[in-house]
Amino acid sequence: MKAWIAFWNILVKDFRAYYLKPPNISWGLIFPLAWTGMFFIRSGAGLDSVPALLPGVIAVSVLFGTTSLLSVTVTFEKKGRSFERLLLAPIPLELLMLAKTSGAILFGVANAFVPVVMAAFLMDLSAVNWPTLIPAIVLIAVSSTFLGLFIAVSVSEVFEAQTFSNFFRFPMLFLCGLFFPIEQIPLWLRPLSYVMPLTYGADVLHASIRGAGHMPLALDFCLLAAFCAVLFAVSLRNIRRKWIA
Amino acid sequence: MAAEDKAAIEVRGLAKRFGEVQAVAGVDFEVRQGELFGFLGPNGAGKTTTINMLTGLARPNAGTIHIAGIDCSKNPKAAQHLMGVVPDESNLYPELTGFDNLSFCGALYGMAKRDREARARGLLDRFGLAEAAGRKFAGYSRGMKRKLTIAAGIIHAPPILFLDEPTTGIDVAAARQIRQLIADASAGGTTIFLTTHYIEEAERLCRRIAFIVQGRIVRTDTVEDLMRQTDGRHVVQFAVSGGAAGLCEAIRSEFANLACQAVTGGDLRVESSDPVRVGPLVRFLEDRGAEVSEARKIRPSLEDVFVEVTGIEAGAMKQEKEKAKMGGGA
Numbered sequence: 001m002k003a004w005i006a007f008w009n010i011l012v013k014d015f016r017a018y019y020l021k022p023p024n025i026s027w028g029l030i031f032p033l034a035w036t037g038m039f040f041i042r043s044g045a046g047l048d049s050v051p052a053l054l055p056g057v058i059a060v061s062v063l064f065g066t067t068s069l070l071s072v073t074v075t076f077e078k079k080g081r082s083f084e085r086l087l088l089a090p091i092p093l094e095l096l097m098l099a100k101t102s103g104a105i106l107f108g109v110a111n112a113f114v115p116v117v118m119a120a121f122l123m124d125l126s127a128v129n130w131p132t133l134i135p136a137i138v139l140i141a142v143s144s145t146f147l148g149l150f151i152a153v154s155v156s157e158v159f160e161a162q163t164f165s166n167f168f169r170f171p172m173l174f175l176c177g178l179f180f181p182i183e184q185i186p187l188w189l190r191p192l193s194y195v196m197p198l199t200y201g202a203d204v205l206h207a208s209i210r211g212a213g214h215m216p217l218a219l220d221f222c223l224l225a226a227f228c229a230v231l232f233a234v235s236l237r238n239i240r241r242k243w244i245a
Numbered sequence: 246m247a248a249e250d251k252a253a254i255e256v257r258g259l260a261k262r263f264g265e266v267q268a269v270a271g272v273d274f275e276v277r278q279g280e281l282f283g284f285l286g287p288n289g290a291g292k293t294t295t296i297n298m299l300t301g302l303a304r305p306n307a308g309t310i311h312i313a314g315i316d317c318s319k320n321p322k323a324a325q326h327l328m329g330v331v332p333d334e335s336n337l338y339p340e341l342t343g344f345d346n347l348s349f350c351g352a353l354y355g356m357a358k359r360d361r362e363a364r365a366r367g368l369l370d371r372f373g374l375a376e377a378a379g380r381k382f383a384g385y386s387r388g389m390k391r392k393l394t395i396a397a398g399i400i401h402a403p404p405i406l407f408l409d410e411p412t413t414g415i416d417v418a419a420a421r422q423i424r425q426l427i428a429d430a431s432a433g434g435t436t437i438f439l440t441t442h443y444i445e446e447a448e449r450l451c452r453r454i455a456f457i458v459q460g461r462i463v464r465t466d467t468v469e470d471l472m473r474q475t476d477g478r479h480v481v482q483f484a485v486s487g488g489a490a491g492l493c494e495a496i497r498s499e500f501a502n503l504a505c506q507a508v509t510g511g512d513l514r515v516e517s518s519d520p521v522r523v524g525p526l527v528r529f530l531e532d533r534g535a536e537v538s539e540a541r542k543i544r545p546s547l548e549d550v551f552v553e554v555t556g557i558e559a560g561a562m563k564q565e566k567e568k569a570k571m572g573g574g575a
Contacts, residue, residue, distance in 0.1 A: 002355025003355065006353045006355060009353070013338070017340045017341065080336060082337060088302065089354065090322045090325040090326040090354065092322065244301070244303065245303060
């Protein structure tokens with residue numbers, strides 16, 4: 001019970017201190033809008049292109065929102081040494097890091113619905129398979145947040161967190177089948193696509209929005225969950241090795 | 246067994262290495278319940294590394310730590326329940342208000358909302374910060390930040406408190422207030438582990454003191470026993486205008502039983518195992534063109550013991566630490 005008081009207050013504190021700050025809210029709105037506009041203009045196919053673009057814009061909004069904010073806020077707190085307060089708290093490290101990442105996960109999920117709401121004005125969403133779309137968005141947010149955590153533990157400066165995030169994000173963007181089908185990616189690059197969590201998230205998004213998935217949904221979900229577990233476990237191990245050394 | 250005879254902190258063979266550097270090299274000590282224990286040493290002596298190991302922020306390479314009988318290697322989180330920690334930097338959340346910072350720190354220890362808010366209000370009052378309670382921590386002065394950081398360390402009323410350089414880099418009035426707060430907490434039964442480079446602060450507050458140099462404890466004793474080392478030592482300080490250069494050497498060659506040292510401000514410090522006769526010394530100095538405006542008998546201090554035991558000039562240690570602090574170093 002006492003540990004959950006800490007959990008809840010870490011979550012609330014992060015929302016008040018970071019996620020509900022006007023610049024982050026506007027980022028959450030402008031970013032998907034910019035991506036949608038960019039691909040919309042680029043495709044030249046008018047409103048018909050919206051269903052094809054939506055999975056990509058959802059995934060990009062979640063990926064950029066979560067990895068940026070989590071890696072930057074954790075690095076910022078680590079540098080200012082306020083993160084030590086959390087490490088000194090008598091709660092298990094696993095629960096502590098879940099509390100620390102929950103805010104970013106919720107922020108990522110909220111970001112995902114910005115393009116969905118926008119799309120509602122441009123296309124018919126009645127064919128969307130919500131029972132698969134929503135868990136997929138949540139799992140993409142969890143895996144992206146844990147990727148942000150992995151990045152935060154690997155760097156020591158805030159600017160490094162941003163640079164290192166891009167090292168993962170941009171290849172992921174172009175190789176995970178969001179905007180270009182994986183079949184169109186050169187053969188020698190394809191193995192990279194299959195070691196990226198977003199590939200499986202993108203597949204579920206395409207399946208739920210357009211009915212155009214390539215892999216069995218159960219496999220996508222299992223692999224996404226596995227990526228989440230591995231990224232979290234590796235981040236915890238690195239925290240123990242580097243920050244409680 | 247009386248409460249004060251029980252060990253609140255028990256450390257055996259504690260060691261920590263960072264690459265080639267042996268930061269802490271087999272340290273042993275015990276702090277009894279309710280005791281105010283001082284841990285003194287220069288920069289890089291291993292004080293903060295020791296505190297980090299005691300509080301669970303660093304893992305020792307060797308040795309054992311027991312906090313109130315709890316083996317920290319086996320159950321660090323249970324031990325953390327009993328601790329309050331005030332780090333050497335004021336590390337609260339800049340974007341939260343003073344009140345919210347305290348309330349959040351209470352929540353980290355599982356305190357219910359009503360309890361932690363009442364306690365936060367009480368502490369803000371006690372620390373003279375009630376008027377600044379609604380202001381963001383980022384806008385606090387250095388002294389206010391330090392006081393709020395100490396308040397955050399005791400929000401959950403821990404029986405054991407670790408204070409790492411609590412008064413470094415703050416003004417005299419705030420430092421005095423903090424020392425009083427530490428003394429009050431100690432009088433209230435809290436076990437306190439205090440690291441400081443202000444030797445007079447340790448002398449005034451602590452019951453027992455350990456001197457640590459290059460990762461090793463060179464002496465642990467009560468303040469009384471440490472001061473006993475200075476029994477039979479007589480010190481007189483002369484305020485000399487016209488420069489003290491060369492005078493010390495002249496004194497040493499003329500008065501074989503006297504030790505002489507030039508100290509800050511051009512003063513001369515003369516020391517002997519026999520009572521120092523001031524008259525002949527003043528005449529001797531004036532004969533050499535110096536003007537003596539004052540001769541003061543000085544009670545040997547803990548600083549003298551520290552210098553004798555460690556071979557380190559306390560003044561140099563203090564200046565070095567202040568410089569590091571002002572420059573943002575630890």
